[in-house]
Amino acid sequence: MAAQTVEERDIWLTEEQQAAWRHYLEGTARFVEALGSVHDRTLPLSLGEYSLLVQLSEAPDRTMRMSTLADGLVLSRSRLTHTVARMEARGLVSRCAAEGDRRGVNCAMTEAGYAALVAAAPGHVSAVRRILVEALEPEEFEMLGRVMAKVAASSRAAGGTEEGLTVLCD
Amino acid sequence: MAAQTVEERDIWLTEEQQAAWRHYLEGTARFVEALGSVHDRTLPLSLGEYSLLVQLSEAPDRTMRMSTLADGLVLSRSRLTHTVARMEARGLVSRCAAEGDRRGVNCAMTEAGYAALVAAAPGHVSAVRRILVEALEPEEFEMLGRVMAKVAASSRAAGGTEEGLTVLCD
DNA sequence: GGTGGATAGTTGAGGGATCAACTACCCACG
DNA sequence: CGTGGGTAGTTGATCCCTCAACTATCCACC
Numbered sequence: 001m002a003a004q005t006v007e008e009r010d011i012w013l014t015e016e017q018q019a020a021w022r023h024y025l026e027g028t029a030r031f032v033e034a035l036g037s038v039h040d041r042t043l044p045l046s047l048g049e050y051s052l053l054v055q056l057s058e059a060p061d062r063t064m065r066m067s068t069l070a071d072g073l074v075l076s077r078s079r080l081t082h083t084v085a086r087m088e089a090r091g092l093v094s095r096c097a098a099e100g101d102r103r104g105v106n107c108a109m110t111e112a113g114y115a116a117l118v119a120a121a122p123g124h125v126s127a128v129r130r131i132l133v134e135a136l137e138p139e140e141f142e143m144l145g146r147v148m149a150k151v152a153a154s155s156r157a158a159g160g161t162e163e164g165l166t167v168l169c170d
Numbered sequence: 171m172a173a174q175t176v177e178e179r180d181i182w183l184t185e186e187q188q189a190a191w192r193h194y195l196e197g198t199a200r201f202v203e204a205l206g207s208v209h210d211r212t213l214p215l216s217l218g219e220y221s222l223l224v225q226l227s228e229a230p231d232r233t234m235r236m237s238t239l240a241d242g243l244v245l246s247r248s249r250l251t252h253t254v255a256r257m258e259a260r261g262l263v264s265r266c267a268a269e270g271d272r273r274g275v276n277c278a279m280t281e282a283g284y285a286a287l288v289a290a291a292p293g294h295v296s297a298v299r300r301i302l303v304e305a306l307e308p309e310e311f312e313m314l315g316r317v318m319a320k321v322a323a324s325s326r327a328a329g330g331t332e333e334g335l336t337v338l339c340d
Numbered sequence: 341g342g343t344g345g346a347t348a349g350t351t352g353a354g355g356g357a358t359c360a361a362c363t364a365c366c367c368a369c370g
Numbered sequence: 371c372g373t374g375g376g377t378a379g380t381t382g383a384t385c386c387c388t389c390a391a392c393t394a395t396c397c398a399c400c
Contacts, residue, residue, distance in 0.1 A: 020315025145190025
């Protein structure tokens with residue numbers, strides 16, 4: 001508990017860091033669990049479908065390229081294809097060829113999709129409010145946003161530099 | 171963008187809250203994505219298996235009741251049963267009847283499980299360090315821990331009170 | 341103008357997650 | 371006792387995700 005060698009200080013986390021890390025893990029896990037369960041039990045859209053439609057709703061013509069959507073939602077292309085296929089079967093979105101790039105596909109929100117989004121929004125937002133926003137002091141929540149933006153940036157960088165790091169080991 | 175009615179102020183989030191919320195979502199998504207990818211590409215254990223073994227490693231006799239494990243990892247009982255079955259087949263853990271409660275099952279880490287944990291730990295910790303800890307100022311990281319502990323508590327409460335809330339609507 | 345390497349998106353097979361049903365057991369209360 | 375409601379854990383059908391392979395297109399360069 002007390003003394004650590006130099007190596008250990010560099011490799012492991014301190015007690016305080018460990019504790020913070022555990023709280024982070026538990027917090028994120030329990031939060032998505034709670035929010036997802038609100039969606040599954042009371043709303044017409046899963047959390048994933050809801051997020052997808054939110055993105056679309058903010059795009060011009062409520063339409064986006066598949067790959068832009070995948071990046072924004074942090075989904076693999078393959079997963080997005082499957083998800084959109086299911087949502088298309090339910091009439092929530094529709095796909096059509098993109099103009100200007102014949103490889104591209106546009107995903108557009110349908111009227112039914114918009115209606116589902118409108119139906120789900122109040123329940124979704126009120127759950128986010130109840131479970132996340134109101135559990136924290138305003139400054140805490142604001143800080144959480146700023147800190148997680150840094151984490152997002154750092155994670156993005158980590159994804160891109162992986163091979164670069166192994167190169168450094170040569 | 172400017173004026174909101176009283177109702178809207180109560181139902182929706184402000185611009186600043188929205189931004190913080192989006193950053194939170196993106197940050198958590200990109201982080202698990204980045205950390206999971208380190209496990210999948212370079213370590214002998216997936217992130218989920220690793221977390222399970224970490225929990226076991228800290229318990230007396232490296233043994234825990236299935237339900238305790240499920241609660242600690244925020245997994246459904248069913249999911250834990252399936253996961254442990256797969257890990258048992260790989261020789262990482264073993265199950266045996268719990269004494270004192272004949273319904274209970276104990277899950278214990280094997281030597282091979284411990285070895286796998288030891289092998290995975292340095293890569294895991296260094297990824298957490300690189301992507302999360304060192305991306306933030308020490309105070310920021312410490313604050314993140316404290317804030318997420320509150321979120322965990324609030325989410326736990328939300329999970330338990332769901333039916334209670336509908337009762338309030340009668 | 342055609343070749344090579346990147347990018348956009350899809351597909352299907354296999355593995356993992358979810359949900360509802362089920363067995364087995366505990367325990368409080370009559 | 372014994373009955374009833376709760377808890378512990380498992381099962382299997384179904385659905386969803388992942389991964390690797392594939393087609394089709396774009397574009398830079400010679």
